[in-house]
Amino acid sequence: MKTEPDYYAIAVFLYFFALVTVLGFVASHWHRPKTQASLDEWGLGGRQFGTWITWFLVGGDFYTAYTVIAVPSLVYSVGAYGFFALPYTILVYPFVFMVMPKLWQVAKDNGYVTAADVVHGRYSSRLLEAAVAITGVVATMPYIALQLIGMAAAVKALGFEGEWPLIAAFLVLALYTYSSGLRAPALIAFVKDIMIYIAVIAAVSLIPGKLGGYAAVFEAADQAFKAKGSGSILLQPSQYIAYATLALGSALAAFMYPHTLTGIFAAKSATTIRKNAVMLPAYTLMLGLLALLGYMGHAAHLKLASNNDVVPALFQTLFPGWFAGFAFAAIAIGALVPAAVMSIGAANLFTRNFWKAYVNPKVDPAGEAGVAKIASLVVKVGALLVIVYLPTQFALDLQLLGGLWILQTLPALIFGLFTRWFTAPALLAGWAVGLFGGTYLTWTDGLKPLHLLSVGSFSATVYVGIIALVANIVVAVLVNLVVPRKVSVEAA
């Protein structure tokens, strides 16, 4: 792929980047509260986001820059199997519809800001609260680092080398997140999502025309996989269970992350969330079409140094420079929104479930906002250091494990919304077995997300997250049956 600078592309890129930087700082004046000095204002935007703001924010936060780069890249390299992102991002919404309005209500009624707040309120267990909080922070850090990988792919395509553009972009991001809180990514998400929609709609409607139509695109991909001897545009029967469990496990994990939950908690009402469960699938349609860019890469006979270059290379090869610059800006800005919300979500966890729980229980709302602002800076610098100093593969492996880990917080966070049967020790035991058992399986399999399960003559390849979640729930039920409950200790 060509690397000589295209000045039109760079000019368009810088224009949009400057625009969102201004928006990020202006955002603190948007629906201005009497004071930004509380976690409800800084970390949740005042819990007043209506249907459209929530739609742009959660959409911008969940369909990240890394998704835009990585999904087509996986489809490019393995074919149909990489398409599991589609059933994943469809099934997530019936789950959101059934569960998240209840969770929002509990958080709103009690002033909870994080998942661990909800768990502590329900079970009065500092241990279970800490387990959920630590899992959230640890699972989020590599996710932020991955956003930088998405941004790096776009910046590299413009012809910039080295790490300084990433560092500069992240410093700017860190400063306006510090001053504006969740309002900054919420406002920027409008620009980012509209840009991504324009880039993707242009790509999926114009590129196939240049390559002979969708039938030719699928045909070219089929030929390429046959020539390569691996991958296919249909699944092998042996991949069925892997595909289904990856889709299901990812869908259940998606809204356990601090950044997605922050988007939920910031909504104005339960109805806002239900409406969004109906409207957010528009992004899934876009993601499904975007995934096919992987096959278009084969049809365009791209020669790539890395699979992650397939999307930038397509834009660069098939569109004029100014539009490629626009698309790369969309991807880079697409990294800023989730990175900001992730750092805010992690900072909220640190403030509520570590600082307030252990260091200063008497901290006032202004003090909480102050601690969270500093924590958000630390989180972003940490992610930046990971990307600059550690191999990329390290972030990818951690992100894979992060999905498995965050999924293990589901029973503690969600079951209590529907039943009062489970106790804290049982859920804690389940969490520990799921998290450490799942990590052990993944580790011994050479950091692969899939594990070959054999029961008698039956064997299947299953997503480790689902195996661990089943073990988690089974252990929680067993411990609950064995350990006597102390009724009087339960929180209301």
Next chain:
Amino acid sequence: MGRHFLWLLVLPFIGLLWLPFYNFHDPVLLGFPFFYWYQLAWVPVTAFLTWIAYRTYSHED
């Protein structure tokens, strides 16, 4: 309206997680093999089912 409409939300799980339903090449629609357009078709279908479920709730805003 009763809350039994919520059971509609089980349908996407059945339709998408049972791969023998749709891991085929034919019939092709607008150049898309069945595997692809079937899954893409579930996006509006799921949104529609969720909308039906949404209508069973009272709206506070």
